[in-house]
């Protein structure tokens with residue numbers, strides 16, 4: 001497979017199929033009339049500047065629209081052991097459902113990039 005031949009849309013569709021349109025965080029499957037399923041694909045390390053993440057499956061997650069938005073804004077982050085953390089209260093939401101190779105470097109990048117102030121404050125207090 002030569003790079004650049006397969007567009008983002010192809011990869012995104014492959015990923016959605018792999019998870020049967022289930023969110024990797026909450027496993028919700030959204031169905032719209034006509035038996036059509038709906039899911040969002042999030043790039044772990046954003047494609048846009050300054051992140052310049054790669055457009056590859058190892059940099060993608062299949063998520064429901066709620067978790068896609070929360071992940072994009074860093075309200076949820078993922079640990080190296082794939083536990084999903086809610087950054088608004090520091091609580092663990094669950095463990096990421098994984099059926100494809102995810103590059104932990106991207107997971108770390110996302111986590112480092114979205115460290116919220118409250119966490120630093122809590123570290124100071126503890």
Ligand SMILES: [Zn+2]
Nearest residue numbers: 023026064067
């Ligand atoms: Zn979800």
